[in-house]
Amino acid sequence: MYNIGIDLGGTNIATGIIDENCKIIAQTSVKTNAKRPFDEIIADMVTSVKEVVNEAGLSLSDINSIGIGSPGTIDSQNGIIVYTNNIEINNVPITSKIKEEINIPVYISNDANCAALGEVYAGAAKGKSNAVMITLGTGVGGGIIIDGKIYEGTKSAGGEIGHTILIVDGWECTCGRRGCVEAYASATGLIRQTKEAIQANPNSIMNDLIEGNLENTSGRTAFDAARKGDAAAQKVVDTYIKYVGEILVDITNIFRPEILIVGGGVANEGEYLLKPLNEYVQKFSYGSKYIFVPKVERATMGNDAGIIGAAMLYASKN
């Protein structure tokens, strides 16, 4: 039995076909060109599906389901992308439009949910039933897996862990609230904190790394300078780790999952990030002297997680 996963991104549409062992056996990628009419994007998704089926030496009758991971607010029950600021679509009944072209069951969920499901089926959380993943990228995504299935909440509008509070009345968040996790713990938030530290410490190694041009600041700048022994950079890193640690403690206290998974660009810092995060969660989780505290582990599937998770949506929905 084979399933197809489509990772619909703001830049690329990545489509893959997976076998029964959740291995991707064929895949393709086309540019999203997000500004064009959405019907054209759907047509490219349909073409991509047919392409990977051919490439795998299969026919459409071998395919059990198609799953889509999409950014934004998804009404997964009705197969509708309600709203996303990455692609110019609102209230598009995407699953039924694809089903018109290919008569196979089509499922959809948020891309962060699919990434978490992919890690559960094939990555860091393989064999676990309860896992929560956060993605530290441009924003902070959240994916909650309970009993092996995505937890989405009413109208699929839950799971927005990036939009929980870290500091009341804190920095403005893109969602209209102040002090959200995303404002501080995203790569965007890290860059903001790094820039502030550079301006306050013009002699820091961070300023050398960006060649004196704040525009060159990235999510790596503070980590790289801290590794070279820069005190101001270390302070940025410590504060950032505390912020991420606080989210992970919150997730632990609310869900007490079997595992906490960290993905996204910032997770590339590896043990330099994960070791202190594990210590933080162990120290501050509720009742950690008496009861189980989950390990923090790095996502292992990279972009494949989105495809595999999308392909496995059928199992999460049934």
Added chain:
Amino acid sequence: MYNIGIDLGGTNIATGIIDENCKIIAQTSVKTNAKRPFDEIIADMVTSVKEVVNEAGLSLSDINSIGIGSPGTIDSQNGIIVYTNNIEINNVPITSKIKEEINIPVYISNDANCAALGEVYAGAAKGKSNAVMITLGTGVGGGIIIDGKIYEGTKSAGGEIGHTILIVDGWECTCGRRGCVEAYASATGLIRQTKEAIQANPNSIMNDLIEGNLENTSGRTAFDAARKGDAAAQKVVDTYIKYVGEILVDITNIFRPEILIVGGGVANEGEYLLKPLNEYVQKFSYGSKYIFVPKVERATMGNDAGIIGAAMLYASKN
């Protein structure tokens, strides 16, 4: 079919028997006397069970299950009270001890979970499958109901909504972390904020209400004075409502439940509290322009919720 619920509190052990409509048909209450040997407490629980069965004109063979709501950290799968600071017990295998005396299935969960389940079966959330309840009392309790069942997490250690972050590096919490919801949004937190405001505003109506003695400050002081038009008290109330609002927005963004229930002593402020909370949740929940936002409603079952929820644990566990 009848089920028995035992609400094991630090002060009283309240035991009730419910019918198929979740109506309490007989109940009894004895003092916990929390400092005595726990075997004596268990003996009183067994006696209470037999009492309510007699009082209802039934025999033990009419009883389907016994459920216990207990404070503290509960390993519900193994029927063990792992730790509670209210009663002198650690690692007591309570369900098997009761089963030794009465051969009926015995279930246990945290008391906040039972209260939430009681509201779902018979109170504010009747007919709903997904609900989250917070209890604003000495601490802040949380009960999460997903698909009609209590969500407990690994080793039953989840659901601690009171121990999620509100302000990084904020006030110390009893759990060892800083800035938890419980530190600010509990009645204890409200009293602290009220006392600070009284000291800063000795001419406020709040100071009259407590007759100049800070020890008389209660969770009602600021609300009562605000209703009389006291500006300093209104500020305390507004800040407190913002704190509770932030938790409820977090719960909405994470779970998007069908309903948010507020219980505990502070909920007695009624619409004076609920109206601004509803406005807050409507305004700040993620994507509230596009998608469903749950209503905030007051718990309606009072102490009965704990008994009814405990009695219905069998349904939550199967």
